[in-house]
Amino acid sequence: MSRSYFAYEKPSAALVIFTFVTIVQGMLIAIMGLAIGSSIHFPLPIVGFLITGFGMVLIVCQYASTFRRNVYCMWLATAQLLFCCLPCGLMLLIGGCVAAIPLAVSLTTAALNAMWGMSLVEQHSLVPDDHTSEQISLIEIFCAVLIAALILGPASMFYR
Numbered sequence: 350m351s352r353s354y355f356a357y358e359k360p361s362a363a364l365v366i367f368t369f370v371t372i373v374q375g376m377l378i379a380i381m382g383l384a385i386g387s388s389i390h391f392p393l394p395i396v397g398f399l400i401t402g403f404g405m406v407l408i409v410c411q412y413a414s415t416f417r418r419n420v421y422c423m424w425l426a427t428a429q430l431l432f433c434c435l436p437c438g439l440m441l442l443i444g445g446c447v448a449a450i451p452l453a454v455s456l457t458t459a460a461l462n463a464m465w466g467m468s469l470v471e472q473h474s475l476v477p478d479d480h481t482s483e484q485i486s487l488i489e490i491f492c493a494v495l496i497a498a499l500i501l502g503p504a505s506m507f508y509r
Contacts, residue, residue, distance in 0.1 A: 358472060360415050364465055367458040368415040371407065371430070372496070374454055378404030378433075379500045403429065408496060414462060420473065423466045430459040 360368075379401045386397025407429045414423030433455045440448035 358468055360465060361461070364415055364458075364461045367454065367461055368411050370454050371411045371426075371458045374433075374451055375404045375407035375411070376496065376500050378407065380404075380503050383500070404500075407433075411458070411462075414469075415465070418469055418472070420466060420469050423462050423469065427459050427462040427466070430455040430462070434459075 382397045382400030382402070382404060384397070385391055385400060386394045388394070388397070391397065407426060410419075410422040410426035410429065413419040414426050434452055437448040437452035437455065441452060
């Protein structure tokens with residue numbers, strides 16, 4: 350009896366590029382949160398650490414949704430990106446033209462995530478019991494440590 354193999358659809362090049370841009374955006378959010386949390390002038394340091402957690406979850410969820418085909422992480426990352434659009438849109442209305450860049454990144458990545466999510470749901474309906482994406486490679490562990498170092502390195506100057 351021959352076993353048929355299912356070839357998964359790969360993420361588009363635009364989604365991969367915007368995933369890395371979103372990871373950088375999450376790193377900047379985490380650095381900003383650590384700066385707020387470590388400031389002695391800010392009355393509630395827990396807010397800064399919540400912002401840091403928001404950035405870290407955005408990084409992990411966007412990576413897992415694009416490269417690990419995790420549907421739940423994809424919806425969580427999309428919700429976070431749409432939430433990021435709210436303050437960026439308000440800043441853009443007030444006159445902060447710098448907010449146009451994260452707004453464009455967040456909206457584009459959220460739209461690409463929605464299209465990727467429909468594709469993932471269809472792929473999971475064809476092969477429901479496939480567990481090929483649950484293994485972590487050594488390069489992924491190295492990249493996670495590298496991202497943590499890229500966040501904590503610049504944020505450490507706020508502690509001094």
